[in-house]
Amino acid sequence: EPEVTQTPSHQVTQMGQEVILRCVPISNHLYFYWYRQILGQKVEFLVSFYNNEISEKSEIFDDQFSVERPDGSNFTLKIRSTKLEDSAMYFCASSEFAGLAKNIQYFGAGTRLSVL
């Protein structure tokens, strides 16, 4: 069964460093998302992306964050200068359709980011 894959599974970085989290969405999907989950808290929306543009972003997604679809298969989340509070599990999701009844978002297993 097709799945969303994320790499790495765990990323450890020093505060202030840049990190890039990578995702390979399901191949025929056109709509892409990043969410994050701080330990013990709820899953929070970061950004949605379609047709090489950000469609919507949350208040969490500030200037330190950026997303890119550098080629036909990868979807990346970059954090320019990591802060301690960026430590979280980051989930990528993708969907084939955008319409109300068909926007089923499939999630990857996540990347655990630890900022020291």
Added chain:
Amino acid sequence: GQQLNQSPQSMFIQEGEDVSMNCTSSSIFNTWLWYKQDPGEGPVLLIALYKAGELTSNGRLTAQFGITRKDSFLNISASIPSDVGIYFCAGRREGSTLGRLYFGRGTQLTVWP
């Protein structure tokens, strides 16, 4: 910001028992979703609901979209050990473009054999 309250936070039950959990929101949703998350995995969709009053089943799972469009519940009947995990409700607000999801805090389910 959007508040989505999920309860209970955790449940400890005996195998064979039924389970019920629910979510309420501070605003109207046009979609309610229930996900399960196993350790080290991402959320997996269990049930999707699109209309107020809708009642949908998936095996031993049953979920309903509340009439007010501000709540939903999930029932699991005759629980088994593999039901262990974290269950999340998620909703989509009216007017959402690409389906931004708002999540509850999750219900941690433990099933004793």
